[in-house]
Amino acid sequence: MNYQNNIEFAQQLDQQDKLANFREKFLIPKHHQQDAIYLCGNSLGLQPKATYQYIQEQLAVWQNLAVEGWFQGSDPWLNYHQQLKKPLADMIGARPAEVTVMNSLTVNLHLLLVSFYQPTTKRFKILMEGGAFPSDQYAVESQVKFHGYAPQDAIIEVFPREGEETLRTEDILTAIQDNADELALVLFSGINYYTGQFFDLSSIAKAAHQAGAYVGFDLAHAAGNVPLALHDWEVDFACWCSYKYMNSGPGGISGIFVHEKHFTNSSLNRLAGWWGYRNDTRFKMAAGFEPETGAEGWQVSTSPILLMAAHKVALDIFNEAGSILPLRQKSIQLTGYLKFLIDEINQKAGNELFKVITPENEQERGCQLSIICKQKGKEIFDYLYSQGIIGDWREPDVIRLSPVPLYNSFTDVFRAGQHLAKAVDHF
Ligand SMILES: *Cc1c(COP(=O)(O)O)cnc(C)c1O
Numbered sequence: 001m002n003y004q005n006n007i008e009f010a011q012q013l014d015q016q017d018k019l020a021n022f023r024e025k026f027l028i029p030k031h032h033q034q035d036a037i038y039l040c041g042n043s044l045g046l047q048p049k050a051t052y053q054y055i056q057e058q059l060a061v062w063q064n065l066a067v068e069g070w071f072q073g074s075d076p077w078l079n080y081h082q083q084l085k086k087p088l089a090d091m092i093g094a095r096p097a098e099v100t101v102m103n104s105l106t107v108n109l110h111l112l113l114v115s116f117y118q119p120t121t122k123r124f125k126i127l128m129e130g131g132a133f134p135s136d137q138y139a140v141e142s143q144v145k146f147h148g149y150a151p152q153d154a155i156i157e158v159f160p161r162e163g164e165e166t167l168r169t170e171d172i173l174t175a176i177q178d179n180a181d182e183l184a185l186v187l188f189s190g191i192n193y194y195t196g197q198f199f200d201l202s203s204i205a206k207a208a209h210q211a212g213a214y215v216g217f218d219l220a221h222a223a224g225n226v227p228l229a230l231h232d233w234e235v236d237f238a239c240w241c242s243y244k245y246m247n248s249g250p251g252g253i254s255g256i257f258v259h260e261k262h263f264t265n266s267s268l269n270r271l272a273g274w275w276g277y278r279n280d281t282r283f284k285m286a287a288g289f290e291p292e293t294g295a296e297g298w299q300v301s302t303s304p305i306l307l308m309a310a311h312k313v314a315l316d317i318f319n320e321a322g323s324i325l326p327l328r329q330k331s332i333q334l335t336g337y338l339k340f341l342i343d344e345i346n347q348k349a350g351n352e353l354f355k356v357i358t359p360e361n362e363q364e365r366g367c368q369l370s371i372i373c374k375q376k377g378k379e380i381f382d383y384l385y386s387q388g389i390i391g392d393w394r395e396p397d398v399i400r401l402s403p404v405p406l407y408n409s410f411t412d413v414f415r416a417g418q419h420l421a422k423a424v425d426h427f
Pocket residue numbers: 104105106107133135136189193218220221241
C-alpha cells in the first residue's frame with residue numbers, strides 16, 4: 001500500500017475499514033477526557049464492554065442456583081468450557097477436541113512439558129530461541145533440573161547472528177539438524193515477545209520431527225494476532241494466554257492444544273486431576289485415573305467460570321469479526337502504516353533515530369513493532385505516555401507499539417507517529 005503521512009489519509013482508511021465498528025465494543029482508557037491511543041494489546045488487551053454483563057450473568061447464576069449452577073441454567077458450568085473450544089480451535093487452526101482452556105500459561109507449559117519432555121540418556125536436550133520470555137526460560141530450566149540434568153547441558157538456545165536482531169529460519173533449522181540425535185524437544189514461541197518476530201512455525205515443526213523430537217509452541221503473542229494452522233503443521237502441543245491479543249482480562253484463563261495423534265499415546269506422562277477424567281464417569285469418583293479423550297484429558301482442576309465468562313465475550317467478538325483472516329489483513333496495514341511513519345521520521349532526520357528490530361517482511365511479524373531508540377529512549381517513552389500514547393518499555397532502549405485491528409484505528413497510528421516525531425524535536 002502507498003501510505004501518506006497526513007490525517008486525511010488515515011481518516012480515509014478508517015472510513016473504508018469494515019472492522020472499524022469493532023472499536024465500539026471496547027472500553028478505551030481516557031487521557032484528558034479523550035480516548036487514549038492504546039498500543040499495548042501485546043501486554044494486556046482492552047476490556048470488551050460486554051465483559052461486565054457476562055460476568056454479572058454468572059454471578060447471578062451463583063446467587064440464584066448456587067451449586068445447581070453446575071447442572072442448571074442456560075449454560076451449565078459443567079460444560080461451560082465446551083462452547084469455547086470451537087472458536088478457539090478456529091483461531092489457532094485446530095480441531096475442537098485438540099483444544100481446551102484451563103489454568104494459566106506458565107502452569108500449562110509445565111503440565112505439557114511433563115507430557116512432551118521425557119528425556120532419555122540419548123535424547124535429553126531442549127532447543128529453544130535465545131531470549132525467550134523469562135517465564136518460559138525458568139519453566140524449561142526447572143523442568144530440566146527436575147529430570148536431573150544441568151541446564152547448560154540440556155538447553156540449547158539459538159541466537160541471532162552477530163550484528164543481527166532476529167533469527168534466520170535457516171539458522172534455526174540448521175541448529176535442529178546439528179543436534180538431531182540428542183533432541184527431545186524443540187520449544188519456540190510463536191512470536192518473540194521482545195523483537196516481535198513471527199517464526200516460521202511450519203518449517204520448525206517439520207525439522208523437529210525429522211530430527212525425531214517433539215515440537216511445542218508458546219503462542220502467547222501469536223494467538224489472536226496471526227493465523228495459525230497447528231493441526232496441519234502437526235505441532236505436538238501448544239499453549240497460550242488469553243489476556244494479550246485475546247482481551248480476556250488480566251491473568252485470564254489459558255488455552256492448550258494437543259495434537260489428535262497423541263490422544264491415544266499412552267507413553268505420555270501427565271499430572272492428572274479429576275477435571276481431566278472421562279466425562280461420562282467422572283462423578284463415580286472411582287480410583288484409577290482414566291483421561292477424557294482429547295485435550296480435555298489434560299485438565300486438572302474445576303473450571304474457573306468467571307474467567308471463562310470473560311474469555312467467552314472476547315471469543316464471541318472474534319467470531320463476529322468473521323475469522324482471524326480479515327483481522328490479519330487490517331493488522332498488516334495498521335502495522336505497515338506505523339512502520340511507514342517511523343521511516344519518515346528517520347528520513348526527515350537524516351538519521352536512524354528509531355531502529356525497528358521487528359522483521360521488515362510483514363509475514364514475519366504480527367501487530368507489534370519493537371523500536372530501539374538510539375537516544376533518550378526512556379524520555380521519549382515517558383513523553384509519549386504524557387501525551388496519551390500507551391505502549392510499553394523494555395530495558396535498555398526498546399519501545400513496543402502494537403496496533404490491534406479490533407480496537408485501533410489508522411488515525412490512532414497516525415497520531416502515534418505524530419507524537420513520536422514531536423518527541424524527537426522535544427529532546
Ligand atoms: C506473556 C507471556 C507469558 C506469561 O505467562 P503467565 O503464566 O501468564 O504469567 C509466558 N510466556 C510468554 C512467551 C509470554 O509472552
